[in-house]
Amino acid sequence: MADWLNNTSDAAREYVGESRVDEVECIIADLSGIARGKAMPASKFATQAQFYLPNSIFFQTITGDWGEAAGEEGFTEPDMVLIPDFDTTTASPWSKDLTLQVIHDAYSKSGEPIPFAPRNVLKRVVQLYNDRGWTPIVAPEMEFYLVARNLDPSQEISAMTGRSGRPAAARQAYSITAVDEFGPVIDDIYDFAEAQGFEIDGITQEGGAGQLEINLRHGDPVKLADEIFFFKRLIREAALRYDCFATFMAKPIEGEPGSAMHIHHSIISTETGQNIFSNPDESESPEFMHFIGGLQRYLPAATLVYAPYVNSYRRYVKDHAAPINLEWARDNRTTAIRVPVSGPEARRIENRLPGMDCNPYLGIAASLACGYLGMVEKITPKDEFKGDAYDSEEEIPRGVYAAMDEFAACQPLRDVLGEEFARVYEIVKKAEYDEFLQVISPWEREHLLLNV
CATH class of the missing domain: 3.30.590.10 (Glutamine synthetase/guanido kinase, catalytic domain)
Structure with a gap:
């Protein structure tokens, strides 16, 4: 079992058992509650502590368009740092391959929580x-x-x-x-x-x-x-x-x-x-x-x-x-x-x-x-x-x-x-x-x- 799995929930470890995880879905909820993120091979996920997404995912409407909410810096789509919360790791039991999902929290590159990320709003x-x-x-x-x-x-x-x-x-x-x-x-x-x-x-x-x-x-x-x-x-x-x-x-x-x-x-x-x-x-x-x-x-x-x-x-x-x-x-x-x-x-x-x-x-x-x-x-x-x-x-x-x-x-x-x-x-x-x-x-x- 990969080392990172030792930090996950009992249910995730039980689901994996002695098998090998094929894929990890790194997800975060946008303002509408839609899961945004990246899917990657588990082997790659195991080698990185964070990944990046543009902050524009929080400016998207339910139709996929964008509100003009970027602020004074303009619509430059700077990256946010997404860090996994391993306690949220859970199975995707409908997937053909052995897949796990992990919710991530969004931070600025200076380490501050992104204030319009919904999970951060609730934590606040x-x-x-x-x-x-x-x-x-x-x-x-x-x-x-x-x-x-x-x-x-x-x-x-x-x-x-x-x-x-x-x-x-x-x-x-x-x-x-x-x-x-x-x-x-x-x-x-x-x-x-x-x-x-x-x-x-x-x-x-x-x-x-x-x-x-x-x-x-x-x-x-x-x-x-x-x-x-x-x-x-x-x-x-x-x-x-x-x-x-x-x-x-x-x-x-x-x-x-x-x-x-x-x-x-x-x-x-x-x-x-x-x-x-x-x-x-x-x-x-x-x-x-x-x-x-x-x-x-x-x-x-x-x-x-x-x-x-x-x-x-x-x-x-x-x-x-x-x-x-x-x-x-x-x-x-x-x-x-x-x-x-x-x-x-x-x-x-x-x-x-x-x-x-x-x-x-x-x-x-x-x-x-x-x-x-x-x-x-x-x-x-x-x-x-x-x-x-x-x-x-x-x-x-x-x-x-x-x-x-x-x-x-x-x-x-x-x-x-x-x-x-x-x-x-x-x-x-x-x-x-x-x-x-x-x-x-x-x-x-x-x-x-x-x-x-």
């Missing part, structure tokens, strides 16, 4: 917590659709065909029979996850046709974001084996619920190891209420991060399993901020606004940032909402441009995430929106061509 926010003696814990939920292959973007997305030969049906939430329809795909998801050393807390059928949810165990925010980053690829690869696509679009099918990435939050005292959301008498602590207050105040400005595309806002539809407000309540799934049923040691807060289309590093970072500001600024939340929160007023931006305005105007959130990240991110999002405006939709052709 986690460090702010650590500096105050807090250890943030998250538990993300991943919703996605298994859909029929779609080779023509002009055609609507449709549900995949299950093992019964019938298309997946909607409104079958929590149905075990519905989950069984996708049995072979789910079996491969489990097998791939086991090979990669990931622990799945459960898989359930959601309300949409072919919509599934995977829950992950709670833990360190950076580790969980890494797992979601890996899981998106894992799930796509499993689906492709069975003539279907896995999609993480926020709203892939008209009339069906959207796909969320709900994030559960709790915070542990670094000194005592206790959940700071609970007082010694097991009641809710001031920090618990302030975290909620921070979410209520700053989530509108963070919307651009956890709802990054024009499609993201199609998910926020009244009575369609996504919140349209900033209310909070205990055990109420109509509110944006939900307090699940739990004992005092597991007391947590669920942010139900992020979509599954967001970059997991940035979505978790933004949610943590809102709660952090609430605790630091000691923000008092509104009174707990009673009843159906869909009857309350809408309180979130209704589109990308409105979200950009909120993000641009919120200096406290920008300071926590990093001003240089905020500058680059909003330029890239503006470029994406400008690209979208150049596309004429079927709705426009249908209703405007002959009527206006």
